[in-house]
Amino acid sequence: MSGIIEIDHLVKKFEDFTAVDNISLDIKEGEIFGILGPNGAGKTTTINMILGLLKPTAGKIRVNGMDVNKHHEQTRSMLGFMTQETVVEGDLTARDNLWLFAKLYHVPEGEIEGRIKNALEESDLMNFSDKKAGTFSGGMQRRLALVKAMIQRPKILVLDEPTTGLDVQNRVRMWESLRELNRKNMTLIITTQYLEEADFLCNRIAIIDHGKIKAIGTPSELKKMVGTGRILEIVLNSKEDAGNVVKVLKGSFKLSPDVKGEKILCPVDSSRSDILTKILGELDRKKLRVASVNLHMPTLDDVFIKLTGSGLRDTADNDYQGSGMNLMMRGRR
Amino acid sequence: MSLLSDSITLYTRELLIFKANLRTNIMRSVMFPFVIILFFGSIGAIALNTPIAIVNYANNPQSLSLISSLGSTNNVKIYTITDQNTALKLLQDGKVQAVVVILPTFPSMTPNVPGVQLYYSTIQSSSVTFAVQYITNTANRFGAVSQQGNLTVQKQSGQVTPIILYGTKGSYKDFLTAGILGMIVVFTSIFSGGIAFISDRQLGNVKMFLITPISKNAIVLSKVFAGATFSLISAFLALGIGVLLGAKVAMQPIEAIPLIAVTVGVLGAGFSSLAMIIATKVKKVDAYAIFGQAIGLPLWFIAGGITPVQSLPTWLQPLSTFDPLTYANIINRAVVMQGVIPLGQFLESIGVIIAFTLVLTLISFRMFKSTIE
Numbered sequence: 057m058s059g060i061i062e063i064d065h066l067v068k069k070f071e072d073f074t075a076v077d078n079i080s081l082d083i084k085e086g087e088i089f090g091i092l093g094p095n096g097a098g099k100t101t102t103i104n105m106i107l108g109l110l111k112p113t114a115g116k117i118r119v120n121g122m123d124v125n126k127h128h129e130q131t132r133s134m135l136g137f138m139t140q141e142t143v144v145e146g147d148l149t150a151r152d153n154l155w156l157f158a159k160l161y162h163v164p165e166g167e168i169e170g171r172i173k174n175a176l177e178e179s180d181l182m183n184f185s186d187k188k189a190g191t192f193s194g195g196m197q198r199r200l201a202l203v204k205a206m207i208q209r210p211k212i213l214v215l216d217e218p219t220t221g222l223d224v225q226n227r228v229r230m231w232e233s234l235r236e237l238n239r240k241n242m243t244l245i246i247t248t249q250y251l252e253e254a255d256f257l258c259n260r261i262a263i264i265d266h267g268k269i270k271a272i273g274t275p276s277e278l279k280k281m282v283g284t285g286r287i288l289e290i291v292l293n294s295k296e297d298a299g300n301v302v303k304v305l306k307g308s309f310k311l312s313p314d315v316k317g318e319k320i321l322c323p324v325d326s327s328r329s330d331i332l333t334k335i336l337g338e339l340d341r342k343k344l345r346v347a348s349v350n351l352h353m354p355t356l357d358d359v360f361i362k363l364t365g366s367g368l369r370d371t372a373d374n375d376y377q378g379s380g381m382n383l384m385m386r387g388r389r
Numbered sequence: 390m391s392l393l394s395d396s397i398t399l400y401t402r403e404l405l406i407f408k409a410n411l412r413t414n415i416m417r418s419v420m421f422p423f424v425i426i427l428f429f430g431s432i433g434a435i436a437l438n439t440p441i442a443i444v445n446y447a448n449n450p451q452s453l454s455l456i457s458s459l460g461s462t463n464n465v466k467i468y469t470i471t472d473q474n475t476a477l478k479l480l481q482d483g484k485v486q487a488v489v490v491i492l493p494t495f496p497s498m499t500p501n502v503p504g505v506q507l508y509y510s511t512i513q514s515s516s517v518t519f520a521v522q523y524i525t526n527t528a529n530r531f532g533a534v535s536q537q538g539n540l541t542v543q544k545q546s547g548q549v550t551p552i553i554l555y556g557t558k559g560s561y562k563d564f565l566t567a568g569i570l571g572m573i574v575v576f577t578s579i580f581s582g583g584i585a586f587i588s589d590r591q592l593g594n595v596k597m598f599l600i601t602p603i604s605k606n607a608i609v610l611s612k613v614f615a616g617a618t619f620s621l622i623s624a625f626l627a628l629g630i631g632v633l634l635g636a637k638v639a640m641q642p643i644e645a646i647p648l649i650a651v652t653v654g655v656l657g658a659g660f661s662s663l664a665m666i667i668a669t670k671v672k673k674v675d676a677y678a679i680f681g682q683a684i685g686l687p688l689w690f691i692a693g694g695i696t697p698v699q700s701l702p703t704w705l706q707p708l709s710t711f712d713p714l715t716y717a718n719i720i721n722r723a724v725v726m727q728g729v730i731p732l733g734q735f736l737e738s739i740g741v742i743i744a745f746t747l748v749l750t751l752i753s754f755r756m757f758k759s760t761i762e
Binding site: 107108109128129130132133135137139141143145147148152156157159160161162188 | 391398600
């Protein structure tokens with residue numbers, strides 16, 4: 057089955073660094089597709105290639121059956137994009153912001169006025185239409201950015217971390233808007249660092265790390281990868297104790313723990329409800345101190361940590377993140 | 390066709406942003422010319438002790454008085470020579486930079502009989518303009534007859550060719566005002582254009598334009614149009630400041646305004662393209678500012694912005710041939726100081742500026758395409 061976006065063996069190399077390493081996936085029309093991954097995993101690079109901002113080193117991207125690099129005029133009009141850096145023009149009024157992009161997307165002259173009016177109503181900015189966007193609050197700017205990204209009525213909306221930096225009210229409101237758009241059969245592609253956001257919004261999720269797809273599926277399919285039961289999470293005061301704790305878990309309780317630094321994750325069968333107190337008692341007898349213990353249903357966080365590890369990523373790789381200007385000057389430093 | 394209409398859309402955006410920051414923009418284009426014309430414009434001639442030879446055939450009280458007033462300032466250093474041929478030999482050998490021959494008819498009372506002949510060379514000249522201007526003004530104070538009557542520039546065979554440099558009637562303030570027009574264009578296009586582009590890129594605006602179906606060239610073209618427009622605004626503001634501070638424009642406004650507008654507009658477009666070329670390579674505003682200064686200031690100096698090209702060190706003078714600003718200065722000086730410009734000279738100068746602008750615009754298209762992916 058072919059999707060509205062087909063990514064076929066996509067590779068992007070920056071000099072000798074491979075940012076995207078042979079990714080293939082289909083995004084179906086009308087779904088909300090989430091792309092998760094640590095910083096520097098290749099999310100933004102992938103999105104930039106879908107948008108036609110970067111040329112793939114190898115592989116193809118088809119949007120609605122058309123190659124992005126051969127038919128960019130058509131494919132670009134089908135794609136709307138909202139960046140993580142809330143791009144509205146601070147010196148222009150809300151109305152001028154919308155007008156500018158309506159013109160650049162070649163919206164027919166007769167429709168521009170109507171679409172601007174619509175967009176202002178949808179974003180609840182009717183009363184601020186002639187105020188400079190730079191004077192708006194973060195939430196207002198984000199609302200304006202969202203309707204601006206859709207002024208050309210795209211089939212697909214790409215959102216790069218749509219709620220980063222928003223307060224709770226604005227975040228909930230943004231989620232509602234996105235759901236509403238999706239009900240109108242808009243395909244959404246979302247990258248996010250908030251895993252509960254992905255869990256809440258997305259029909260399917262791909263977890264990317266080191267330029268490769270680690271897992272792809274619905275949120276519940278992904279959670280099953282960690283186990284059907286619950287997750288026991290033990291955080292230690294120091295790494296040195298990890299070996300002993302693991303020994304206890306393996307030996308006395310026949311569990312298969314997974315050590316990630318000071319954190320030990322361990323799937324537990326849901327029938328063993330009294331296991332937590334027993335483990336704590338055993339650890340206490342062996343004088344092994346723990347900082348915190350938690351027994352919970354699997355979340356996307358567990359999947360994420362299982363697949364990508366818990367080490368920090370935003371170090372050297374970040375140079376190739378492609379956000380903002382790094383994109384422009386890649387390979388020329 | 391959509392290239393042009395997309396460029397105009399983005400150009401409209403530039404105008405809206407300009408309007409939104411109108412006060413800052415006007416202050417920026419007014420401050421520099423104001424300070425420079427106010428302070429440097431009042432210095433007067435900047436050439437001192439230019440050697441000249443004087444041959445006095447009149448030998449009457451008025452002629453002696455002329456010589457003593459010429460010698461009363463530091464503008465010229467006088468060598469008194471008894472015979473015209475010896476004086477011209479000195480001029481040809483480069484020992485003096487002008488020869489003043491006071492004829493027996495001095496001070497002449499009739500328009501067709503000259504009282505003073507002035508010979509000067511463009512080959513050895515440094516600061517000849519000021520010496521010639523100074524001699525002319527001083528000589529004109531004697532005798533009742535109007536300017537041409539008292540003074541004639543006479544052709545001399547061999548190396549010495551009399552050429553009036555930048556007119557003989559203007560003041561240094563006029564000279565500087567004409568020079569400021571070119572300078573403000575360079576600074577407006579390099580600074581406001583390039584820095585605006587770099588910050589657009591940092592804010593992600595350029596990325597947003599790149600994902601729309603427009604051509605990349607439209608982005609460059611809109612910046613070039615905008616640069617030309619802002620250059621025009623700045624140049625006319627600078628001219629206004631110059632006039633306010635006492636400079637006089639020799640040409641009638643009805644001719645002067647279109648001539649300056651064309652020159653400044655095309656030049657502004659050219660330097661805006663240059664700004665785009667640098668800005669695609671340099672991604673930080675502070676590094677860009679250094680580049681901008683390093684390019685803008687020398688171009689202004691070697692183009693004869695504050696002193697005539699002839700007064701530059703000899704090794705620098707040939708460089709001014711390759712500076713598009715030199716040609717803009719030729720036109721602006723003619724307009725401000727002489728009030729007339731021969732058609733051939735205008736076409737030659739504007740031709741060079743147009744060629745410069747076209748070449749740089751094409752280069753900036755290429756650079757933008759290859760660098761900004």
